[in-house]
Amino acid sequence: MTTPTATATATAANRWFVPGDWNGFFGLVVDNLSILAFIAAALIGIFGFPADVVFQRMFPGTALGVLIGNLIYTALARRLAARSGRADVTAMPLGLDAPTSIGMALLVLGPAFVGYKAAGLDPHAGAIATWKLGMASLVVMGVLKFLLSFAGAWVTRVLPRAALLGSIAGVALVLMGFFPLIEALRVPVVGFVTLGLLLYVLVAKGRLPFRLPGVPLVFAFGTALYYALGFAGLGAPGFVPPAAVQWHLAFPWPSLGFVDGLPATLPYLPLLLPFGLLMVVGGINVSESARAAGDDYSTRDILLTEAFSTLAAGICGGVAQTTPYIGQPAYKHMGARQGYTLLTGLFIGLGGMLGLVSGLVQWLPLAVLAPIIVYVAIDITTQAFEATPRQHAAAMVLGFLPSVAYMLAIKLGNPAWIAPEKLAELAGALDGHGLPEVAVIKTLGNGFIITSMLWITSVVAMIDGRLRRACVVLLVAATLTAFGVIHSVDPRGGLHLPWQLQGLASTINLQFMAAYLALAAALALLSLQPGANPEVTLD
Known part of the structure; x- marks a missing residue:
């Protein structure tokens, strides 16, 4: 016989909405709108991307990924609530991942669009080709996340936390922090x-x-200040208010457009693969965080959901991957339960299809959005240091430096800064003191996220006294260098075969490979000393 108390508990657990869901809904929507707005502002404002391609082709599919993921997480939360009989189960929040979404805009889509225009395509054709590259990139990351959903624990054992967090912290501090600050x-x-x-x-x-709630108030104040100064003639030169919100239907139908973009993903694999890997590790971490807060979700269900929503978004035209957010306990403390993810998914998903999201983000000024991204960069970097053993901090700082090289390579590759013929001259100029500086900068920057992971992993192994493990990592780095996964000497940063390289490119490739091999040999000899720890286990 069911007791009145048990019946009341079950009824409460099955409620679709509670008052706290509105707090969670507002916070999760603002997060997603901020990222979408920055993608639009970066592509349109910085790279001159056609707005119609961003709003009517990229956004609907991207928003669909948010809708699908949040619907599944809502269902998982309701299943857990029904199974446990608890009324306080909070759904896992899902949205667009800030670091990789911004990285896609600044490091993949924007530069690719510039490259297509430089190759002679008109802006609209270049934008369509870039859109298909973005779709293909999401499919690549979705497939990787799906495969790693079954091996996430192994990945976290092989790569130290400093390598996983430090590589993305370098991207955050140097690229997400610097470019938006400007x-x-x-x-x-x-x-x-x-x-x-x-x-x-x-x-x-x-x-x-x-x-008053802090972030929404600052957000509103900054936007009001921007428009007040603009209408008064005291703001940005040439200020023009955006057009009124235009309702339009842009349904994200599945297509094979991503197939056309797959060949173009090859030069960007050293970026895309770490982006996908980091989301898998992040999914594992947030599952543990939710479990500690009292909601015992299956880690595999969480990972498979983000993989599926990313794949669905890519097939339907999306260009930014979804991920479970790390703040599930924070949403629980807000009083949010299961309705806030449903509301967020419907608002972002349907709003993306009807033009509401596009209209809203057009009214959000970049000067207000960029500081939010700068704060995210600061927070990511701070968390990396807080969550990493103190003795590994130096290794993590070393891992920031390839990101600096990539930032310089981006600026050097801007024709407005330096003429392409002058850049080519500098990249091939030998002065008798070593390889050309510009060539070293570009070579170090290519594949910088994987380079960062490998550097940090090898130094962490040294710090822990595991010299033979460090040797293995350096041998892996040498192998990846040979084929251009890291330190590519291809002008676009693409993969290459070492025996097909000629001239200076071959010299640079051999020098970088030799550097890793020489250090591996030195550490192998040092590991033979009495008392050295020979451990090399990778499982």
Whole structure:
């Protein structure tokens, strides 16, 4: 016989919405809108991308991934609530991943579009080719995440936490932090005030009058300040307010368009594969975080959901991957339960198809969005240091440096900064003191995320006294260098066969391979000393 208490508990557990779901809904929607707005602002504002391709082709499929993932996470939460009889089960939040979404815009889609235009394609044709590259990139990352869903624990054992967190922290600090900061300061009053208030609210934990919610208030204040200065003629030069929100139907139908973009993904694999890998590791971490907060989700279900939603988005035209957010306990503390992910999925998904999301993001100024991304970069870097053993910090800092090289390579490759013929001259100029500096910068920057992982892993192994493990990592690095997975000497950063290289390119490739082999040999000899730890286990 069922007791009244048990019946009441089961009824509460099956409720679709509670008041706290509105708090979670607002926070999760703002996160996703901010990322979508930055993607649009970066592609359109920085790279001159046609707006119609962004809003009517890229956004609907990207939003569909958010819808599918949140619907599945809502179902998983309701299943857990029904199974446990608990009313306080909180769904796993899912949205667009900030670091890799911004990385896709700044490091893959934008440069690819510039390259297509330089090759002679008109802007619209170049944008369509770039869109198909974005679709294919999501399919590649989705397949990788699907495969790694069954091997996530092994990945986390093979790669130390410093390598996983440090590689993305380098991207965050050097690329996500620096580039958006420059964009924010192009409208200094708005950008600097918005950034300062965000740091007051989020870093200094400062109080606001009447206990108003900090981030939404700063967001609204920065936007109001931007438009007030703009309409008064005191803001950005050439200020023009966006057009009114235009409703349109752009349903993300599945297509094989990604197949056309697959060949173009080859030069970007050293970026795309780590992007997918990091999401798998992140999914494992957030599952553990939710479990510690009392919600025991299957890690494999969490990982398979993000893999499926990423694949679905890519097949339907999306260009940014989804991921479970790390703040599930925070949403639980807000009082959110199972309805907030359903509401978010419907708002972002349907809004992306109907043009509502596109209209909203057009009204969000880059000078206000960029400081939010700068804060995210600061937070990611800080968390990397906090979650990494202190003795591994030096290894992680070393892993930041390839990101610096990639940032310089991006700027050097901008024709507005340096003429292409001058860049080619500098990249091939020998002065008798070693390889050309520009060539070294570009070579170090190519495949920088995997380079960072390998450097950090090898130094962590040295710190832990596992010299033979460090040797194995260096031998892997030498092998990857030979084929251009890291340190590619291809002008586009693509893969290559070492025996087909000629001239200076062959010399650079051999020199970088020899560097890894020489250090591996030195560490192998050092491991023979009495008392050295020979451990080399990778499982």
